[in-house]
Amino acid sequence: MSTPVGPYSPIMAGGDFLFTAGQIGISDGVLVDGGVEAETRQVFVNLRAVLASAGASLTDVVKATVFLVDMGDYAAVNKIYSEEFDGHRPARSAVAVVALPIGAQVEIEVIAARPAAVAD
Numbered sequence: 001m002s003t004p005v006g007p008y009s010p011i012m013a014g015g016d017f018l019f020t021a022g023q024i025g026i027s028d029g030v031l032v033d034g035g036v037e038a039e040t041r042q043v044f045v046n047l048r049a050v051l052a053s054a055g056a057s058l059t060d061v062v063k064a065t066v067f068l069v070d071m072g073d074y075a076a077v078n079k080i081y082s083e084e085f086d087g088h089r090p091a092r093s094a095v096a097v098v099a100l101p102i103g104a105q106v107e108i109e110v111i112a113a114r115p116a117a118v119a120d
Contacts (some may be wrong), residue, residue, distance in 0.1 A: 010050045018054050018112040021104050023047050024104035036073045036105040039078040051083065051112060059088050060112040066094040067107040077106055 009062025011020050014032050023046040025032045032042045043057075051057055067080070068074060074094060081092075090110070 002033040006090045011054050013021075013054065013114060016114050018051065018060075018114055019048050019064075020047065020110050020112075022065075022109040024049065024101060026102070026104075031102050031104055033107045037076055037080060039104060039106050040108075041078050043106060044080070044084045046056055047108065047110060051110075054112075055115050056112045058085060060115055061085070061088070061090045062113050063111040064090050064092045065109050066092065067098055067100060068094060069095045069097060069105045071096045073105060081108075104110075 008021050010023075011018055013019075023043045025042035026046070027042055032038050048058060050101065051060065064081075066077060071094075097107075
C-alpha cells in the first residue's frame with residue numbers, strides 16, 4: 001500500500017461500509033509516468049491494496065467517485081475503469097476538478113460493503 005501524501009487514513013470502517021481516501025497514481029510516493037492511463041492503472045493497484053488491507057476487494061465496491069483534471073480524459077479513464085471492475089457496476093460519479101495532489105490527473109475514491117456485512 002502506498003504511503004499517504006497527507007495526514008489521513010487510507011481506509012476507514014463505518015458501520016457496514018469501508019470508505020477509502022482518494023487514490024492517485026502514486027507508487028512509492030512518486031506519481032507514475034505515462035499519463036492518465038498509467039495513473040489510472042496505478043490508482044486501481046492502490047485501491048486493491050487499500051481494500052485488501054480491510055479484507056475487501058473491488059467486487060465489494062458499491063460507490064465510486066472519479067475526479068478528473070481534464071474531462072477530455074473521461075473515455076480513457078472509463079475504459080480502464082470498466083476493465084478493472086470487470087462487469088461489476090458500482091454507482092459512480094465523475095467530477096471535474098481544477099487540480100489534484102502532486103500533479104495527478106485522476107483520483108478515485110470508493111465506498112465498499114464490508115465483506116462480513118455482505119455475508120450476513
